[in-house]
Amino acid sequence: MLVSRRLTGARARAPLLASLLEAWCRQGRTTSSYSAFSEPSHVRALVYGNHGDPAKVIQLKNLELTAVEGSDVHVKMLAAPINPSDINMIQGNYGLLPKLPAVGGNEGVGQVIAVGSSVSGLKPGDWVIPANAGLGTWRTEAVFSEEALIGVPKDIPLQSAATLGVNPCTAYRMLVDFEQLQPGDSVIQNASNSGVGQAVIQIASALGLKTINVIRDRPDIKKLTDRLKDLGADYVLTEEELRMPETKNIFKARRNHGDLWRNGQAACNSLCEYAHF
Missing domain, CATH: 3.90.180.10 (Medium-chain alcohol dehydrogenases, catalytic domain)
Structure with missing residues (x-):
């Protein structure tokens, strides 16, 4: 607000x-x-x-x-x-x-x-x-x-x-401080609909990075998925979909085109303690 x-x-x-x-x-x-x-x-x-x-x-x-x-x-x-x-x-x-x-x-x-x-x-x-x-x-x-x-x-x-001073800066540092990511590399993050998560999507897209975005399931899941993709998200998955065996094919496909940085729970939770909305 x-x-x-x-x-x-x-x-x-x-x-x-x-x-x-x-x-x-x-x-x-x-x-x-x-x-x-x-x-x-x-x-x-x-x-x-x-x-x-x-x-x-x-x-x-x-x-x-x-x-x-x-x-x-x-x-x-x-x-x-x-x-x-x-x-x-x-x-x-x-x-x-x-x-x-x-x-x-x-x-x-x-x-x-x-x-x-x-x-x-x-x-x-x-x-x-x-x-x-x-x-x-x-x-x-x-x-x-x-x-x-x-x-x-x-x-x-x-x-x-x-809202420029907190979430976008956190997102940028997540993308540049841990790995030397190159265009075509992929990033996976949870809490992707949070302020930090949306900033990660947009900054990663501008840097030529691919994003795999995990969100919680909800009644308006399609509306949220479409909104994140409009921001530049490449993949949007619910936590339940992430656990499905066939989801591993997404990661295999991305590995063939670049290293996958698993920031997931550890990195995201340490930097985005208020990311889950």
Whole structure:
């Protein structure tokens, strides 16, 4: 789910943050009313002062926007997702915990409103994403340091930009850090319909790699299979089909054209602990 200028979709992990997000939505403005050069009347943020159940510790607050000086960058957030890692961070059981009180959200995309006199790599109108986790993206606007941001192209879809920093990077490292794969080689992965899995499919396709994608069976299996193939998947199998004896013919055929990298359970589970949706 994306927290944007107008929240849509009921796929949040309700009722975890539902009431807070609905309150933000009622107070927010639509994307069409967004102006890159308008002065904010106030800044709203989802803040937590202690760790615990997000539905209990998160509060919608008005924050004061600090002045833009030196290497500062004034950013208006356009969209930010809600990830399992965001929830874990609020609960206090994530590997990286920001200093409290903190604003929730590790990913997102914003538009630069103004820059300080020392900023050289960004200008008003640019799109930016966090350079590291823990920046606190569940807010309408903020002033960050230039080094905390990475500029991204504005011609990519908003949702793609907002979710660029975690899953696609994980997918890329899975494909390049373990084996020296060459065009024509094959990759097999489970949880293929997860955010990481879909990124693996697309990146592998761009690199000339073949993908064998394992998913859980479900009533709408054909719809999901077609969607993954539209992304570039070569094979889509359910876990049950993977266990069938005749499936071995797929692997034999792929071995004749290149090495098969079995990232399967071990590699995928170690890097994609939240991949099973």
